[in-house]
Amino acid sequence: MGVPTVLRLYVVGGTQASERALQSVQRLHSALPGDAEFEVVDLRERPEVAERERIVATPLLVRLSPEPVRRIVGDLSDVDRVRWSLGLPDEDGA
Amino acid sequence: MSTTGYEIARLPSGIPGLDGVLNGGLPQRRLSLVTGTAGTGKTLFGVQFLAAGIARHDEAGVFVTFEERPAAIRRNFRSFGWDVATWEDEGRWRFVDASPQPEEETVVAGEFDLSSLVVRVKHAVSESGARRVAIDSTGSLVEQFASPFAARRALFQIAAELQDMGVTSVMTAERADDYGPITKYGFEEFVSDNVVILRNSLEGEKRRRTIEVLKLRGGSHLKGEHLFTIQPAHGLIVVPQETIDIEYEASGTRLTTGLPELDEMCRGGYYDKSLILVTGATGTGKSLMASHFIAGGVANGERALLLSFEESRAQLIRNASRWGLDFEQMEADGMLRLVAAAPEAASLEDHLLRMKEEVRTFAPDRVAIDSLTALQRISTARSFREYLLGLTFHIKTHALVGLMTAATEDIAGAGLVSGELHISTVSDTIVVLQYIGRESAISRGVAVLKMRGSDHDKSLREYTIDDAGMHIGEPVPLRTWTRLPEVL
Numbered sequence: 001m002g003v004p005t006v007l008r009l010y011v012v013g014g015t016q017a018s019e020r021a022l023q024s025v026q027r028l029h030s031a032l033p034g035d036a037e038f039e040v041v042d043l044r045e046r047p048e049v050a051e052r053e054r055i056v057a058t059p060l061l062v063r064l065s066p067e068p069v070r071r072i073v074g075d076l077s078d079v080d081r082v083r084w085s086l087g088l089p090d091e092d093g094a
Numbered sequence: 095m096s097t098t099g100y101e102i103a104r105l106p107s108g109i110p111g112l113d114g115v116l117n118g119g120l121p122q123r124r125l126s127l128v129t130g131t132a133g134t135g136k137t138l139f140g141v142q143f144l145a146a147g148i149a150r151h152d153e154a155g156v157f158v159t160f161e162e163r164p165a166a167i168r169r170n171f172r173s174f175g176w177d178v179a180t181w182e183d184e185g186r187w188r189f190v191d192a193s194p195q196p197e198e199e200t201v202v203a204g205e206f207d208l209s210s211l212v213v214r215v216k217h218a219v220s221e222s223g224a225r226r227v228a229i230d231s232t233g234s235l236v237e238q239f240a241s242p243f244a245a246r247r248a249l250f251q252i253a254a255e256l257q258d259m260g261v262t263s264v265m266t267a268e269r270a271d272d273y274g275p276i277t278k279y280g281f282e283e284f285v286s287d288n289v290v291i292l293r294n295s296l297e298g299e300k301r302r303r304t305i306e307v308l309k310l311r312g313g314s315h316l317k318g319e320h321l322f323t324i325q326p327a328h329g330l331i332v333v334p335q336e337t338i339d340i341e342y343e344a345s346g347t348r349l350t351t352g353l354p355e356l357d358e359m360c361r362g363g364y365y366d367k368s369l370i371l372v373t374g375a376t377g378t379g380k381s382l383m384a385s386h387f388i389a390g391g392v393a394n395g396e397r398a399l400l401l402s403f404e405e406s407r408a409q410l411i412r413n414a415s416r417w418g419l420d421f422e423q424m425e426a427d428g429m430l431r432l433v434a435a436a437p438e439a440a441s442l443e444d445h446l447l448r449m450k451e452e453v454r455t456f457a458p459d460r461v462a463i464d465s466l467t468a469l470q471r472i473s474t475a476r477s478f479r480e481y482l483l484g485l486t487f488h489i490k491t492h493a494l495v496g497l498m499t500a501a502t503e504d505i506a507g508a509g510l511v512s513g514e515l516h517i518s519t520v521s522d523t524i525v526v527l528q529y530i531g532r533e534s535a536i537s538r539g540v541a542v543l544k545m546r547g548s549d550h551d552k553s554l555r556e557y558t559i560d561d562a563g564m565h566i567g568e569p570v571p572l573r574t575w576t577r578l579p580e581v582l
Contacts, residue, residue, distance in 0.1 A: 016207075047216070047217035048217065050210045050213050055211075056238075058207065060206075073203070073206045074203040075204035075205050077203070078203040
């Protein structure tokens with residue numbers, strides 16, 4: 001049992017890039033450990049979070065755990081790059 | 095100056111002098127782009143725009159920073175008298191900090207936009223009720239994007255959102271060269287219909303700061319480059335160069351020259367609202383002529399301002415007393431103000447601002463400047479010309495009579511001063527002092543070379559100087575003249 005994986009996706013609802021990111025993460029789910037936590041925050045609903053976290057560009061995926069914190073900006077369409085950044089196995093399980 | 099069919103509403107820029115160039119201020123509820131090379135004062139422009147809104151118009155402001163940290167901005171602009179930290183506590187100033195966070199490494203995977211930034215700006219604007227937004231600067235923003243296309247789209251997104259918010263905003267952008275492409279990346283200028291350029295060029299060995307309004311959609315403005323300076327307690331101050339196409343109102347009122355004989359030569363004295371140039375070789379008595387001009391005005395109940403770039407106050411007072419003129423008493427009576435400044439102590443723009451400030455606070459009826467030559471020594475031809483135009487404009491619009499002295503290079507004759515073309519163009523009256531060879535002795539003569547709008551005595555008259563000042567005598571017979579300079 002390792003440290004649980006905690007991911008948070010910041011989006012701004014209604015924007016193209018954010019909508020695409022929400023689709024992209026579906027493809028990641030299968031690669032995530034069973035106990036992984038995954039949360040989506042719509043900054044349009046919660047602007048104070050955007051300010052507090054000083055977020056400029058969205059969509060933004062943050063891996064809060066395990067450390068170190070990883071930040072990936074973009075619509076996550078480059079899935080291989082996302083997996084690699086998060087330290088997740090490839091789609092074929094390699 | 096050009097005027098289009100309609101004029102959009104303006105908002106005071108907060109930069110003294112600039113609203114004159116902008117014909118009222120920045121376009122209200124619009125975005126204006128301010129571009130300039132490094133060190134031109136772009137950040138200062140943005141900060142001052144907000145500070146003026148808060149301090150003078152009770153309008154809150156939001157500052158979006160892509161480059162400097164808020165802490166640095168709070169600290170760096172205190173010396174201008176702007177207490178950003180207190181304004182933040184009062185809820186009148188909000189930062190949106192988009193400066194790079196070095197501790198956070200971010201991987202890019204796919205397309206992104208700046209919607210989160212827009213959310214933050216909207217949030218800050220609605221919470222503070224801000225009417226002004228400054229964004230500094232686009233360069234560091236653009237660098238975060240892999241493709242210029244994406245950067246351009248992001249900038250347009252921000253510009254459109256700002257417009258929807260109904261705020262008046264200023265966005266700064268870098269450029270590489272003072273006279274090159276408008277912006278570094280070549281597309282920022284398309285984000286806005288209003289573009290202002292700041293320049294900081296070296297001309298000779300002199301730094302020359304100018305501001306130019308390149309375009310202003312739906313509004314008129316003054317064209318060309320206008321000088322500006324950066325003052326510790328004020329920030330940017332623009333000196334509009336308004337003179338060129340202005341027709342000055344002519345005046346028929348005569349004012350004393352300070353010398354009865356010269357009044358006679360001028361058919362009653364100098365005109366009100368006119369500019370007089372006194373030229374002469376060294377030692378001919380130009381400063382004395384200026385002193386008579388000052389004392390003559392004071393004797394008639396006029397207030398007089400003497401700006402000397404040649405001598406100290408003490409020296410001015412001593413010289414005047416040698417000619418029987420009591421400057422100290424005149425100052426004590428509140429009729430005279432003596433200002434002595436070393437030409438090198440400030441830039442030409444600052445000297446001009448100083449004069450304006452003195453005119454504003456002392457409210458003189460006449461002004462003497464001794465001498466232009468001293469100022470010319472510290473300036474480039476271009477900035478000197480702009481100084482002259484600014485001076486002329488100020489004297490005429492304030493209905494003053496102004497007298498300037500200038501030295502001729504040629505000791506023996508009456509050759510004109512260098513840069514004379516500009517000086518004589520702005521001068522309504524030219525009085526020449528010159529050495530004349532008369533019989534076997536050298537003496538001195540005075541002539542009125544030019545007097546706009548009036549007939550005048552064209553003879554050369556001999557004069558002497560003693561402890562009561564200058565005494566002008568009879569006309570010198572023509573054949574004994576050495577030579578007179580040609581009237582330009």
